[in-house]
C-alpha cells in the first residue's frame with residue numbers, strides 16, 4: 001500500500017462527501033423549481049418532456065455514481081485499494097481524492113474512453129481511391 005493512513009482517511013472523507021452530495025440531490029424532488037406549462041402549445045409540451053428526460057438521465061447517472069462510491073467505500077479498506085484494476089499500477093492519491101470512485105489509472109481510463117468512442121462511433125476507413133484512368137474519350141478538354 002502506497003497510501004499513508006492519513007491519505008486513506010482523506011479519501012474516505014472524499015467518498016463520504018460525494019455520497020452525501022448525491023444523496024441530497026437525489027432526495028430533492030426532480031421537478032423542483034420547474035412548473036410544467038399546462039396550457040402550452042405543442043412546442044412547450046415537447047420541451048417540458050425533454051427536460052423531464054434530461055432530469056431522468058441525470059438522476060440515473062447520479063444513482064450509478066452513488067453505487068460506485070459505495071463500492072469504493074468498501075474497496076478503500078481492502079488490500080488492493082488504489083491500484084488500477086486494468087494494469088495494476090498505482091492510481092495515485094490525487095486522482096483518488098478527486099475521483100474516489102475511479103478504479104483505473106488515468107492512462108487506462110483514457111484508453112478505455114477512446115476504445116468506447118471507437119466502438120460506438122466507428123469511423124470507417126475509406127479505402128484509398130484508385131486513380132481511375134478514364135479511357136473513354138468523353139473529355140475533350142485538350
Ligand SMILES: [Zn+2]
Nearest residue numbers: 084087105108
Ligand atoms: Zn491502469
